[in-house]
Amino acid sequence: MRKQIINCKRLYHQNQYFFNPKADLKTVLREQIPIKIQGFNEMKKKYGDRVMGEITVNQALGGMRGIRALFYDQSTVDPIDGVMFRGYSIPELHELLPKLRKPSAEDFQSDQQPLPEGLFFLLLTGELPSYHQVELIRHEWDVRGKVSDELINFINRLDNKMHPMTMLSLAILYEQKTSKFAQLYNESKLNKSNYWEYTYEDSVDLIAKLPRIAATIYRKKFKDGKPIAHKDGLDWSAQLAHMMGFEGQETLNELLRAFLTIHADHEGGEVSTHASHLVGSALGDPYLCMTTAYTGLAGPLHGLANQEVLKWILNFVEVHGYDVTNRQIEDYVNTTVLSGRLVPGYGHAVLRRPDPRFLHLYDFGNKYLRDNEMIRLLHQMTDVIPRRLRTFKNISSPYPNVDCHSGALLYQLGIQEYQFYTVLFAISRSIGCLTNLVWCRAFGLPIERPESADLAYYNNLFQNKIPKQEKDDQ
Template identity: 30%
Template sequence: MATTSGHITSQPVRTIFEAIEARLPSRLELFSRLAKQYSDVTLHNMTVGQVLGGMRGLPCVLWEVSGTEKAGIRYHGKSLKELLEILPRWRGSEQISPEAMIWYLYTGTVPTRTELEVFAADLARRAEPPVEVEEFCDSLSPDIASATQLMMCLSVWGNHSKFSAALVQGAPRAELWRHALEDALDSHSCTSVISARIYANKYRDGRDRTTPLNPQGDIAENFAIRMGRAGDHDFTELIRMYWSLHMDHGANVSAHTMRLSSSAWTDPYLTLASGLIAGTGILHAGAISQALRYNQAMAAALGPEPSAQAVEAYICRTLEKGLVVPGYGHALLRDVDPRLEPITRFINSRPVPASASGEQGHMLRLIGRNSTIVPEILRRRVPRMKSTAPNVDSLSGCLMYAHGLEIDFILLVMGCSRGMGFMTQYVWDRALGLAIERPLSITMDQIMAKM
């Protein structure tokens, strides 16, 4: 309800379909104007270095839901700090609601409290994967890596794609986004549920994998329920925070992989699998596990509260071996990652979890200190680094590990979030009718011929 001049007026409650539909005409008009009036305007002069350097910095991928700048990500023009202030929280939560972030990425608007609750209820209604996928998941050996299991389950899930069914039935191109959205909404909640099932099978002998979900709960709460963490408020808050903070990050490796494969109208589930594959690399999401293992080794060698001199000596030994120090610097950001502030606040506002071992508690204290010590060491020792500020990898893995997540499973938590974010882009790609990606390849001999 809203008040105007002392009178109570009712606000219409939009479904996610209606909210996207309301935004679509203006975005199609802008897309058409850019294509017709400015298609020949030079946007960027490409250099040989950019071709050889993996196309870094080339503004050549249209991204509807966010843009990445040196200071951080802007979501529909707003910074993360702004979103932390305006997006609603779930009942009893201090964190941005992941559902609110999903809604915002789709629509560019802040959901009302009623819209948030109706949207969350719709996702909860969709939260049971197809029986075929569940049975396939339960048949997998626990020796198979968690990420690999999810890739395999997503591949089976593709048999149930509503988008693919619409293509077979000859759905009009202008309506494809609706079928893509149906799949996307299913995936938002079901991917986390099947991930929790993988966890239950792999680490809990299947316990709680069929525990009834809370139809009035959010996706983070239901994820915790199926992991056997029902009622663990801090763990649920941790998941809400990470899913909101990592939901979209523009055209990085996993997101661009999904964008490339989906541009051929690949179904959403195989698209998600392709992004998860890309995320396993240590130069991308795999860096979280790499940073965690590095911090484990440092804590074991130095203890939880080493002197600054001991930390510097350890860092120098790493650099002398020709290795990087995981968790510092960023390919695009040139300042402290904005996502670190809410993560640091989460750590400082809560004691080390009672379930954490001595090692896990030691690591949390160590990385808290190192976030202020290591950047200065790197500035002096590696002057060529464009940024020595800690990145989100420096804390993410350690914090999730301290809350009881096995290293093998951490990538799935991140993958759930990144998949949610990209599916909003997937739907808009279909709504705008974007073309298949067809970059031109060129050989070094051809480059020399142009010099």
Template identity: 30%
Template sequence: MATVESHGLAPVQTLFDVIEARLPSRLELFSKLTKEFSDVTLHNMTVGNVMGGMRGLPCILWEVSGTDKAGITYHGKSLRELQEVLPKWRGSDQTSPEAMIWYLYSGSIPNRAELEQFAADLAARAEVPAEVEEFCDSLSPDISSTAQLIMCLTVWANHSKFSDALMSGAPRNKLWRYALEDALDSHVGTPLISARIYANKYRDGRDRTAPLNPLGDIAENFAIRMGRKGDTDFTELIRMYWSLHMDHGANVSAHTMRLSSSAWTDPYLTLASGLISGTGVLHAGAIMQALRYNQAMVAAIGPEPSPEAVETYICRTLEKGHVVPGYGHALLRSADPRLEPITRFINTRPITDSGSSEQGKMLRLIAHNSTIVPDILRRHVPRMKSTAPNVDSLSGCLMYAHGLDIDFILLVMGCSRGMGFMAQYVWDRALGLPIERPLSVTMDQIMAKL
């Protein structure tokens, strides 16, 4: 892709241009760290690190973000800072997912011309291979949405440009370009296949081939194929979720994709591996767990219960040995920064006629509980390191309130996480990172060292 001239103004760069320009300095830094500082101690590993699933162990190189107890930063900027500086789509109040994608790849803020050109490039890629579409349409609606997308991605792997480049002997230092081609195709194609799954499962196939808006962004075209054309609130919801959830460091789904892709698995199979790990209730599956928990609580004690009723309900949960979904975080020790924009969305775009609906009641319950549940948990679970609400407490409930079935919610999140990780995938190939291969150790071996 060539640089585009813009009528006397500064040239408008493509994403390929920006990565190409950034690559020499990152390769230089990679070489410096590898050659000059490879023996420097970065962390003293403990038995607790091994027994605790490597929690807190800084041992995975991540190009696009860094995570610590204060939260996540993307190329050094916090989520709040990015929401202030990243451009928005025309007529939108939300951070543009395309702008976030660009930033994760490049570490730079796209200008308006670059954003629109990038969105146009993605729109031009909105052609999923016919083999994938036919396979998708053949699947039984009884199969879960997530399983359907995983299967579709494995079929799509037959069309990987990265795999073709490997087979044809492309130079190793050029593989990132083919990886980026696949990644860009997946940024628009995965949402379209997800929307097709939705249309097949819930709408008898209606709108799965509806004409896309060639001047629209990926969120708008996703909404069109789901039969939500013109639903501004839904499109804005998708823009918000995708921009908020793209990257979160080496969590389970991202780490799974990192491990898989380190063996040079193609991007489509890599995305499938991330979806598989995301189904676990200790990871993205917690979104559905929180939604179901809130549904049960509304049914049992109503949308605006007394603090005493909430405490009784939560104590009953704890007595059964269960966790209270939607509170606490494996890493963060304060409120999840993604909660603020979600809460603002709820307050500024209330669900029409939702006051007496199940969805509206759940949103009221969450708003009510977020102010009292942290204190209840502090008193009853003193070992809990953080009792603040996390993003799971609202994510699934808000999407459910906007008409998405519980079964489909994980796909919305999966689209976003896949977009974010593909930036890491491309940089892994550009930097020439090695295969991930930690050394395993048994408890007997540990005891022998103590």
């Protein structure tokens, strides 16, 4: 079955080459780039002048929803199947990506969570890595991830009143001085053919450091301020948990592996990824790009959603407790909606079924926390709330999304400082943003510069006050 899935997924790849399961990631990427550039240029030459479609004024004025105007090759979001990473669904990733422990032939269906290091390989290459290749990445990130005392001191001097996401953005901006891309570009030692390589180098350096930077912020903001030294040999997720102060808690390590994998990418148009892509199009280095992405992610309509869900649930529990009736849940939903607020954790701009990322975490909760009172309440809510939301005419997507479940799991496994949840989201999303940035530089994509129009333009457009030639030029 596994080989059949892999072969089917590879059908869409053109110009196939021999895939060496022992080659390190950068070697695989270096071999792929000229092949994919050739396909990219052939596509532009063949179809570059074709018209893709028309848009409505409502789309232009309503946040450009539904307008396909970005090139993004790593993930798509299907209304039914959810996010697809290089063509693979969440359940397929759970089955096929390597785990921490190399499985035997008998237990290949190991229920361990996949390592985010393997998803990084997949997003860069489109190929499923071998266990050996993920071990190479895990070791490389462990070595590259050490942070300087200077950076730790900078973080510890930040005002504790700051949100952890503000601290993260400032820390990454401070670390920008280590950018290899920026240094070599300023010294006129780069050309377009090797932009990708030093973007890759910066990206790996930054991704490797993120758990240690984030853990330092966590200790400074919420604990005693004393950082915990890194521990050699840990994977990316376990290093994060260890340095936060959760030593040896394997269930939490497994949750972080799941969380950091399923949040890694979500098409190219959502705020954080688009923000990093936009800054990168001006040849901003990975540190500048991710600072921008994190600023976007910190917005209440984006990365803060999981903490809003948890606050909403805790407010309910404070009044009603955990042993409640369906009617009490329905009344709470009614009060929220009729007051003009959204029920956090439900609905999605694209999905028209329960988010597969939510379902993945739902199964995780059933496996590890089946008897936990908050998880039982949450699962009761996810049965009741969609039915109630369907009764409101203006709600088109009543289904639970990934934010519905992630915060509650983190809370019950010990990370109860919900302001920090968006930092965890940011760590994960760096995988998608930075792998995309590497390919943007490899393809030589230009600076992003869409045209804009004022209200007079739209009014005149439909009153025949704009000459036909100008309409065509637009």
